[in-house]
Amino acid sequence: MLPIRIDCHYAGGNIRIVSAEEGLIRLEQDIRDTTEWWFYWNFRATVVSRSEQETVFEFVNGEVVGPWGPAVSDDGISWSWLGSDSLLSRTTFRFRFTETMKQVYFAFSLPYQEHHFERFYSGIAADPRVRRDVLTQSEQLRSVPLLRVGSPSASQHILVTCRHHACESTPSYLMEGLLNYYLAQPESQVLNEYLFHYIPFVDIDGVENGDQGKSRSPHDHNRDYTEAPVYRSTTAIIEYARQLRPTAGIDLHGPYKWGGRNDVPFLVKQDPPVQGEIERLSLHLERITAARSTPDAIRHRSADDIDMGVEWNQPHGKNASAAFRRAGARLAFTLEFPYFGKGEIAITIENSRQFGEDTAKALEAYLLESP
Incomplete structure (x- = not known):
């Protein structure tokens, strides 16, 4: 079982999981009924196995990670930037989960629901x-x-x-x-x-x-x-x-x-x-x-x-x-x-x-x- 679970079942959630293995999760934005490529995504990671670990999140459908990394929140309400040091490329960021974390929200930009x-x-x-x-x-x-x-x-x-x-x-x-x-x-x-x-x-x-x-x-x-x-x-x-x-x-x-x-x-x-x-x-x-x-x-x-x-x-x-x-x-x-x-x-x-x-x-x- 993977140590974290990814979902988007909340207000503003948007993600598709392409593949998942320990330490690397490949994702893409859900374009749905949009008639052209676009860039918005917003997902939640729930910690299943409590142990400190670093996970890389890689987007496979275009450059969709901004210059400050993702927006991040522990409650889906208050948001800030994770920081440019989390940015591996404009398709990839990393995040270190700690033993005390229960869930973390990530988004393309600062959400407003x-x-x-x-x-x-x-x-x-x-x-x-x-x-x-x-x-x-x-x-x-x-x-x-x-x-x-x-x-x-x-x-x-x-x-x-x-x-x-x-x-x-x-x-x-x-x-x-x-x-x-x-x-x-x-x-x-x-x-x-x-x-x-x-x-x-x-x-x-x-x-x-x-x-x-x-x-x-x-x-x-x-x-x-x-x-x-x-x-x-x-x-x-x-x-x-x-x-x-x-x-x-x-x-x-x-x-x-x-x-x-x-x-x-x-x-x-x-x-x-x-x-x-x-x-x-x-x-x-x-x-x-x-x-x-x-x-x-x-x-x-x-x-x-x-x-x-x-x-x-x-x-x-x-x-x-x-x-x-x-x-x-x-x-x-x-x-x-x-x-x-x-x-x-x-x-x-x-x-x-x-x-x-x-x-x-x-x-x-x-x-x-x-x-």
Whole structure:
């Protein structure tokens, strides 16, 4: 019998075992109904035989281990990086189990599940400026949360969506920092004048089931903003945005796994006149993040933003930011936030929330200077 047992039977779990022998386990990510290769994985190792030992985990379907090794947790709730010294290659990492360990969770990046959102919500629920509702029911009859933050009498609205692609988890921590910044102010001018409408899990089934979510067949949630959407959540968002007529619509995403622009936060632009509004916000964000003195602060450079018509940012009108624009948003864009980071600055839960605070400050500056 092997000294450890591998499984993924929990929220967000995703793995396939290719082969297993003592000291070496070969694995691959479960791509499921994704129509192209993708990289998300998340598994649990339960210690069966209590003895100190080193195990090598090797992925056989592409380079899917980041620069800091895997994210690791002993409870599936609190996560950190195992460290670059665990990295044998971008397909392989090692871990030493000790006699006191019962189980250890490993993941491609820092996970964020529904239970993380519930913990965040419990910390702000008592604030009278926070109200919770259900947007709709998912295909698997999960409730899709809708969080409203701000004054109910506010005349202007900001719609924020996250997790159109289930595996793109780090922006969820960013959003916690953004909302906490405004709620920390007893009298926030932004919350007095604007009401935030936050949908944390557009693809809640994919998030909880541990799907990749990107390029799901027949198309994923962020290509469903059409005249005949196939998903319940996007159908509900289209109608909600139409009735809301938001001033701003923000869609949070994670980019490709790593490399180049994918290692830093960047804004995805649209055509004029929205392009000019995005560029104004981007300059505020660049200025605010540049002023951070903490050594692990995540910086934004407007030069990293991607123009409409460049690379994959092509006009097709089927994504959320295009839908926000059609609903009347003056400012409508996608914010891509990396999985890992760049250089010596790793993406962590703490600095992701800090970047969310900086994003809130940039949005505040933009909104309060706008006509």
